[in-house]
Amino acid sequence: xxxxxxxxxxxxxxxxxxxxxxxxxTNSMFDYFLWYKKYPAEGPTFLISISSIKDKNEDGRxxxxxxxxxxxxxxxxxxxxxxxxxVYFCAASVxxxxxxxxxxxxxxxxxxxxxx
Amino acid sequence: xxxxxxxxxxxxxxxxxxxxxxxxxxSEHNRLYWYRQTLGQGPEFLTYFQNxxxxxxxxxxxxxxxxxRPKGSFSxxxxxxxxxxxxxxxxxxxxxxxxxxxxxYTFGSGTRLTVx
Numbered sequence: 001x002x003x004x005x006x007x008x009x010x011x012x013x014x015x016x017x018x019x020x021x022x023x024x025x026t027n028s029m030f031d032y033f034l035w036y037k038k039y040p041a042e043g044p045t046f047l048i049s050i051s052s053i054k055d056k057n058e059d060g061r062x063x064x065x066x067x068x069x070x071x072x073x074x075x076x077x078x079x080x081x082x083x084x085x086x087v088y089f090c091a092a093s094v095x096x097x098x099x100x101x102x103x104x105x106x107x108x109x110x111x112x113x114x115x116x
Numbered sequence: 117x118x119x120x121x122x123x124x125x126x127x128x129x130x131x132x133x134x135x136x137x138x139x140x141x142x143s144e145h146n147r148l149y150w151y152r153q154t155l156g157q158g159p160e161f162l163t164y165f166q167n168x169x170x171x172x173x174x175x176x177x178x179x180x181x182x183x184x185r186p187k188g189s190f191s192x193x194x195x196x197x198x199x200x201x202x203x204x205x206x207x208x209x210x211x212x213x214x215x216x217x218x219x220x221y222t223f224g225s226g227t228r229l230t231v232x
Contacts, residue, residue, distance in 0.1 A: 046220025089158050106158030
């Protein structure tokens with residue numbers, strides 16, 4: 001079963017507008033959530049993260065919101081730029097004792113296209 | 117040291133052949149991960165090293181797969197008797213032990229394996 005779900009395979013927005021990418025999870029043990037961006041022929045690049053004890057984290061144009069009761073998080077990009085066009089992956093992990101892998105569970109990704 | 121390096125970038129092999137991939141992590145990173153990504157999916161965890169010790173393996177890692185990290189530096193992933201289902205992008209990532217706060221792996225660009 002898929003523990004991290006990104007139900008929108010693609011999203012298209014106009015330059016300057018807000019992009020909102022959504023992610024749902026099922027495992028209540030997840031305590032850290034991350035967003036990665038991936039360009040073709042490159043590995044994923046870490047974008048922003050949020051701890052489960054917070055409900056918002058902001059870094060420049062990127063803001064991640066977490067709603068624990070709904071097991072839902074979203075990534076807001078404002079304003080969107082053509083260079084933001086990429087596949088965005090939501091990921092989650094469970095904190096383990098020191099030395100644990102803290103492996104990430106990824107969603108399937110959402111392809112964002114920002115049109116000039 | 118500018119990032120995680122993976123070699124080769126592309127590999128085409130015939131079914132039944134053995135292949136080996138190499139990953140050079142960021143030098144000060146003590147953790148190293150292997151993930152696999154197939155078309156339309158997010159990366160899936162395969163295995164994890166803390167220094168030279170392989171501490172966790174996914175059930176996705178069948179007996180035909182073996183990974184090593186001698187001396188806690190570079191790592192190799194070998195697939196024996198390749199099958200068409202092994203065709204995927206193999207991603208390596210490295211990180212420091214998390215001490216709290218934001219974190220994220222640094223991924224390499226991956227090795228794309230095609231089994232014909």
